[in-house]
Amino acid sequence: VADGKHKGLWQSFKSDSSGASTSGGDSSKDSSRCSTPVLEADRSDRLRDKMRRRTESGDRWFSLEFFPPRTASGAVNLISRFDRMGSGGPLFIDITWHPAGDPGSDKETSSMMIASTAVNYCGLESVLHLTCCNQTTHKITGYLEKAKRLGLKNIMALRGDPVGADWEEEEEGFNYAIDLVKHIRSEFDDYFDICVAGYPTGHPEAGSYEEDLQHLKEKVDAGADFVITQLFFRADTFLKFLDDCRAIGITCPILPGIFPIQGYQSLRQLVKLSKLEVPEEITKVIEPIKDNDAAIRNYGIQQAVQMCRVLLDSGKVSGLHFYTLNREVATMEVLRQLGLWTEDPRRPLPWAVSAHPKRRVEDVRPIFWASRPKSYIYRTQDWDEFPNGRWGNSSSPAFGELNDYYLFYLKSKSTKDALLQMWGDELMNEQSVYEVFTCYITAQPNHRGHKVMCLPWNDEPLAPETNLLKEELEKVNRRGVLTINSQPNINGKPSTDPIVGWGPAGGYVFQKAYLEFFTSSENVTALLQVLKKYEPRVNYHIVNVHGQNRTNAHDMQPNAVTWGIFPGREIVQPTVVDPVSFMYWKDEAFALWIEQWGKLYEEESPSRMIIKYIHDNYFLVNLVDNDFPLDSCLWQVIDDMFELLDTPPDPLSDGTASE
């Protein structure tokens, strides 16, 4: 044995920087580790750590700034925009603070509630702006406590604009952003990550550029974790500022604030507010085309892309912050051209993970709310632990009541008129309803020529994997098997599969075929007969609005229907069919008939009566084919049911002749 070699090896053990893996003697026994099979290290970490890791690894990233909307319908739209822009993979978004708009209130349009929605329902890491000027310590502390309670973890600490014309320093209270930084650190210790503003051309009220740099250094020294700059028009402006910051010892991340010019008026207004000057090379191009919005936007995109390229190529910038002005097109286009927009971001789990810190260990959900994830998050928001001690340990998950449930951001995004066009001004019979479902599945226009873009149970377009089942779904919906949820079986596809993949690379994902539908009690009678042939391959649960139900679930245990196997990790089973939760879901699923569809029609009108009849008499059915390596047998089950229904009864039979 070559002892020298051995020694070298041991040295390499010592210098191994992979953290937990290094130890001498028994100390490694005490090493701590995560409490759940974490699929994405990011889930458990602070924004500043994510930022550091991305920077260290050379990954480039971006963030997006939004302001709160003025109206409730504006809020619904903004939240949809969060979902769409969130899919591009921002590291975080931030929500500005509007002192005039009751920003800390529970109003659906307040800065606080918009940021909370982004975190809790859209799963976005979010930064809430907070301005301290003219505020009492008590009020500020109250805002911060509320933010913490709502799951917000990051604050952008700003002075804000003085409300009165002539602003004077107050002896007590907050005069500068640094006061707010200090207050947060003294009252909330290290709980929040804090961001502060930097001014590449100096703050307009600062004595000098150098003095302003010193102020920034003080803010960082007081506890800020990173800096976002005011907008600027030339890459050089930022790069010089960055060098100057580094020169005086500001070492934290400094994010350039990118403002893609999107229109003549918005540019003028912003420049006026921020007391910036638009460089001549820009005004020269813009002035001649100031009435041509499209031309200005195209120029703005080009100009931003060019500037961002210079910043990124400098090697000094790894993240870009975008002032979106709540618009999508320009920012998305800039990000696409820069290659930063991740069209198919890797999903850590098959459903969108909420960014609330309380939910970061959540790794399993019932499949029923797959198309209504915000509703699921809302109904489970009071759970002390996630996923309520794993599904299997939860004897009675306490779901929020349906009557608490109505929230502005769970509203349909469509108007009543649009819904009537899609779902029918007038229903003739149950068949009219079948047609709506069929049109939704096939994406064909209904008999009045309108496409059915959503159903009460599916607020979004069909998932790509549902297309795999389109033909079969169409067939059964046409005959009154009204499907509201389904997934194909998957036997070990790579976790990077663009349609069904999730989790880290190098793994394999699996699914059991699943089908959930409403259907008439006659169909259910035949179905129960047919299902006897499919024991124990098929698990079923059948229930009506009155709670009468029948299932072959073993001891009411959950059935895992989506799971993944990954290198070096425990099995993850993020989706289950849980018979106990199904009894809560059924309340919601049946109520949606009336609340979202029936109520579009006059009381006592035939259309409303048809919906009510279905609500009162149909059953909600879920089926799982446990034999995932084989082709799904669920279509055969439905075929058998129809065949049984189509067979004229044998006069000599006792009704069980088909066996």
Added chain:
Amino acid sequence: VADGKHKGLWQSFKSDSSGASTSGGDSSKDSSRCSTPVLEADRSDRLRDKMRRRTESGDRWFSLEFFPPRTASGAVNLISRFDRMGSGGPLFIDITWHPAGDPGSDKETSSMMIASTAVNYCGLESVLHLTCCNQTTHKITGYLEKAKRLGLKNIMALRGDPVGADWEEEEEGFNYAIDLVKHIRSEFDDYFDICVAGYPTGHPEAGSYEEDLQHLKEKVDAGADFVITQLFFRADTFLKFLDDCRAIGITCPILPGIFPIQGYQSLRQLVKLSKLEVPEEITKVIEPIKDNDAAIRNYGIQQAVQMCRVLLDSGKVSGLHFYTLNREVATMEVLRQLGLWTEDPRRPLPWAVSAHPKRRVEDVRPIFWASRPKSYIYRTQDWDEFPNGRWGNSSSPAFGELNDYYLFYLKSKSTKDALLQMWGDELMNEQSVYEVFTCYITAQPNHRGHKVMCLPWNDEPLAPETNLLKEELEKVNRRGVLTINSQPNINGKPSTDPIVGWGPAGGYVFQKAYLEFFTSSENVTALLQVLKKYEPRVNYHIVNVHGQNRTNAHDMQPNAVTWGIFPGREIVQPTVVDPVSFMYWKDEAFALWIEQWGKLYEEESPSRMIIKYIHDNYFLVNLVDNDFPLDSCLWQVIDDMFELLDTPPDPLSDGTASE
């Protein structure tokens, strides 16, 4: 909609007897369910419930009676017998109480400790006999408390034989078994399942057969759950007794006590003790062959089979209780002929489940102790919960110390001489050790002509699935990759597969390929070089006796290496490679070199020095191939390691040339 039909359906819901699945309204939301993905309902239930379910379903079953051994080596043998006879699938075993043998003590031969071992280490449902005659209440309560503490759940309540010649009733204290039954119920409520003895021909001391029947009825009424009868020689004797019991209202299970005649002397002795008469048709056969043990045993088997067939065919008996006299052959043969011996009992999990009630939720273990399950159970016996909050939630599992660890039933079953024959009287060098490992794998005799039947890390013959890897294992052991644990990859075999299957039918089982071995530090240096090519496909953990270690385990998280998917259940992942537990296992794995092997030789002898050298300098390595759907790459990893070692170093290289 045919309302009549609907009504019929609803009725069938109401009458559905599957328990949890029936409900009106919201009540089903409150239904309780098991806390873990239970694979076998039996695991969570009481003996009396198992018995009832088996009887109701028409399954036939058997139980086995043993008495405690006199010596420690007798205890080691008896425990091996429990393992062998346990594999035939008894519903329970019972251990007699020997008042003269300090039965409640911690001695390895005591009734209490033997029963505890059967429950905790052999995973057998066990009944502990307890006799109350001449005992104080205080002492009896102490025994029962101890039994409860050790995980025993069932007591056979007996009077026992009076110690003195002339027994007299005591005013206070226990005079009859019924006093003990009452005491157990009054002091321990419903905690224990209680069995009492029945006498098909009447208790020898009873006034009459009828009086004795009344005594039995009183014992049952006082709280006994089932009855085991004294032995008898004619089926009719039992069947009449059974009818008489039922006639006076004894409704609990009554198990016939079957005594296969195994020898002339043992028969005479037993008959004398129990004051029974051997029927003439038996003595007539036996007397002429009384010196021919084999002939008597064969007759005994035949006679028992015949009698059991009559009992079972009567339709009144579903379980048979065997007085084994601590012997295997006769009872096993009777059971085989009756078709009650389950050669390949379905394994609920890939490892033997302990029958201790505290461990009934245990559903995951580290793979390292796969060949030393009793050691694992011992080292985790003080855990408050199993599996210590699942592996993933356990930041620091508190394993029992190695120095507490020595227990008589963990002793090698082989003598020192036998071990020296297998492992070598005299080792020449490390190669001598390699030869031992190679012979163990190949089942070929060593150069002195002795087969190597065990190694310190593998107390049992190789598992059948290891044979799948035999050729590769031989190759690497020959070159000093000393394997102590391995499993092949499995990509979804049916759960009923005879070699790798486990869990309920209708499921699929999976494994990642696993290899664990000792090897020299030179090999490890090359291995680490080679492993870079296999990231992240291969997870590794390499450690020496000093605790110097290196791993690429992500955040020290466990890696699931065995899992199963079953109809209507959550995923089960019973085996993991856990980097934290590995640091505890390595202490044990290295200590076994010295304790079990090195100490066979004189101190300072060359053989002992060779073992000590390996102990001090070799590394323990585990490798997991995460890509379970592909052929295992672990053999390629080892091949690459040898290739690198065989390549003469390139003088121009810096040592990383192979990349």
